[in-house]
Amino acid sequence: MKRRDFIYLTGLGTAAALMPGIPVVGKPIALEQTLEGVDPAKKKQMADVALNAARSAGATYTDVRIGRYLNQYVITREDKVENIVNTESYGMGIRVIANGSWGFAATDNLDNDSIAKTAALAVTIAKENSKILTEPVQLAPQKGYGEVTWKAPIEKNAFEVPIKEKVDLLLAVNDAAMKGGADYINSYLFLVNEQKYFASTDGSYIDQDIHRIWPTFFITKIDKQSGKFETRNALSAPMGMGYEYLNARPQDKIKGITTLYKGRYDMLEDARLGAQQAGEKLTAKSVEPGKYDLILDPSHLWLTIHESVGHPSELDRVLGYEANFAGTSFLTLDKWESKKFNFGNKNVNIVADKTQVGSLGAVGYDDEGVQCKEWDVVKDGILVNYQAIRDQAHILGLKESQGCCYADNWSSVQFQRMANISLRPGKEKKSIDDLIRNVKKGIYIIGDGSFSIDQQRYNFQFGGQLYYEIKDGKIAGMLKDVAYQSNTQEFWNSCAGIADQSDYRLGGSFFDGKGQPPQSSAVSHGSSTAHFTGVNVINTSRNIG
Structure with a gap:
């Protein structure tokens, strides 16, 4: 929030x-x-x-x-x-x-x-x-x-x-x-x-x-002796679906530590595991600060994509229209014009898509009557485009709008809002286990948590719901008090591998705020589990105050 x-x-x-x-x-x-x-x-x-x-x-x-x-x-x-x-x-x-x-x-x-x-x-x-x-x-x-x-x-x-x-x-x-x-x-x-x-x-x-x-x-577990408590929120994603979302099927289940489903959600199983994991967090080892490889589940990575890719690639932020309220963007027009700005390494391909079935932002036509579509934002690590609407298209030399105009109510004026922004899966066959197997010292993070990011969407810090220590390619137990710090370029250039399409899942925000007067929109961000190397991890219990 x-x-x-x-x-x-x-x-x-x-x-x-x-x-x-x-x-x-x-x-x-x-x-x-x-x-x-x-x-x-x-x-x-x-x-x-x-x-x-x-x-x-x-x-x-x-x-x-x-x-x-x-x-x-x-x-x-x-x-x-x-x-x-x-x-x-x-x-x-x-x-x-x-x-x-x-x-x-x-x-x-x-x-x-x-x-x-x-x-x-x-x-x-x-x-x-x-x-x-x-x-x-x-x-x-x-x-x-x-x-x-x-x-x-x-x-x-x-x-x-x-x-x-x-x-x-x-x-x-x-x-x-x-x-x-x-x-x-x-x-x-x-x-x-x-x-x-x-x-x-x-x-x-x-x-x-x-x-x-x-x-x-939202689950809370209390240690009666110490009075300390831990929480575990649902790992569900808000979706552009009907009630069928709550009917998880066996074929949708993804092998893992917790309840992970592809396109469906088992709320009962998630609650059972959530209570157990909240208890485990009470006795989990507090993380030692330092450099770690990170394995980031889509239930976590969606928020990092949202903040470090989605917002800075909104053209109105780039142009300064949001500076007074929500900030600007480090992705200034000169970086796009150069056609060689290194947003990330060659593993990083980011796509905007207003048509993705099941996503929160999926519609046939935007609020300017433009038929929605898909387009590249980052291709092979290079910034190639932004998100624009009809009265911005000429700035980028576009012949048509990209169809990402939205108003949250009939009483609100429509303006440029974030499309579904997603990380394309890896092309090689690769599972979560394959990614973990390649890590000597790392942390596997599941679920989204608190975060902080600067006004230009460059320097950031992210936490999650569940953290598991990785030693020599194997899960070694639960950790707590974890957050990682990086900047957008450094982070996306550290992407060492992405699981394949079979692991691809959507996360998202039901209430993404923007504008004056403020409006709220719903947007999804998809990815497969991804591996990032040498990321700085802090201990949040030692960084209070």
């Missing part, structure tokens, strides 16, 4: 206090209402009112987003249900260009008169903004797609699953953890359904249905 996210999320609802890092947004609605839809023909009619009104008021370009955002929260603690909440946020955002400048306005009154007035207001704002404009907006060309639909390829709509089934699962998870020795456990299920309709003067009418799911828990 980032500090800027915390500032944004506090005060968003009483249930949020029971769910660390999860905001409650929208008004409460009845469960059965979450299954109701809005007729696309009705949405097209409303969009046309906005498009025509904006044109009449002087807009040279207009796009309209009609959004229905549904959330469901199921919250438990030990043997109790703490809360069950269903919320809805529904309205329209209208963005225009007039006199070469952007303008935006939004409304949740969706009668024709209110829509027309909101469109006129957006144009008025654009014209006022143009008075201080230094350069007119330059939009990359974008063809219209006509009337199209895109639906997330889910197998089971989680909103249709009875609440009792969800509660029974979470209480069973809690029971398994308590029987395994946990003293406390909170478990949660958070569901999202975004029903988004986009229309523009380019000629697109795009109806999309997007689903996300996040099952998670």
Whole structure:
């Protein structure tokens, strides 16, 4: 949880206090209402009112987003249900260009008169903004797609699953953890359904249905004699999937120390092991600081990718648009222009992909009506591209947007957000065991933890959930108090090997904060387990204060 996210999320609802890092947004609605839809023909009619009104008021370009955002929260603690909440946020955002400048306005009154007035207001704002404009907006060309639909390829709509089934699962998870020795456990299920309709003067009418799911828990184990405690959070990844995510299959299981599945999640098994591992952490050996080889599981590496690759390759950060709030980037344009900037070694290939099935950021079209795609950011260790949207594409000489524009709500203006940024797997057949076998002195890290990174996304420190000492190619026992320090270039140049596609998994952030006023987006980062050599490890218990 980032500090800027915390500032944004506090005060968003009483249930949020029971769910660390999860905001409650929208008004409460009845469960059965979450299954109701809005007729696309009705949405097209409303969009046309906005498009025509904006044109009449002087807009040279207009796009309209009609959004229905549904959330469901199921919250438990030990043997109790703490809360069950269903919320809805529904309205329209209208963005225009007039006199070469952007303008935006939004409304949740969706009668024709209110829509027309909101469109006129957006144009008025654009014209006022143009008075201080230094350069007119330059939009990359974008063809219209006509009337199209895109639906997330889910197998089971989680909103249709009875609440009792969800509660029974979470209480069973809690029971398994308590029987395994946990003293406390909170478990949660958070569901999202975004029903988004986009229309523009380019000629697109795009109806999309997007689903996300996040099952998670937080276990605490206390040493009764010393009063010390350890925690173990769920190793689940939030996913762009339906309820099928919770139906782990035998063929999905990856051999390892803890519960690791490819594309599915066994929450019960994770809770049982989580309680056991929290107890083991109480008696684990405290790490000796020094240089170690690191074997980083995808459940951990996703966050390092997010912070050290995802954020610095966002073009708006590179250009300084985020400097006041979130920082800038060490990946300045001159490094890209040189065509030889050494981001990492030849093992490092980073791809941006808004189409990856099961990922949090997967959609058919972004919030500018651009069809989503995949592109290289780092190729054979060299920086080759950034993440850009329609009004930035010309800066990079691109003929089209890369399709990574997003708004977290109908009432928020869309802007450049991180695509799914992932490390490509190794090309040679290689397992986790193969990587460990090559390490003389190292640490195997599983799960994400606390982290710190500077404003340019260069110098950093990362912790995790579980740490295992490696001696002479074998696991030698559990460690604790581990964090590693490096800088982005040094770290990615130390990548000695990556497991193959069979180990590839997604991690991700359900709430990545950015912008003023702040918005939150969901994004995934994939990788296989990777080996990094000679990384500086500190003992966190000796570095307090």
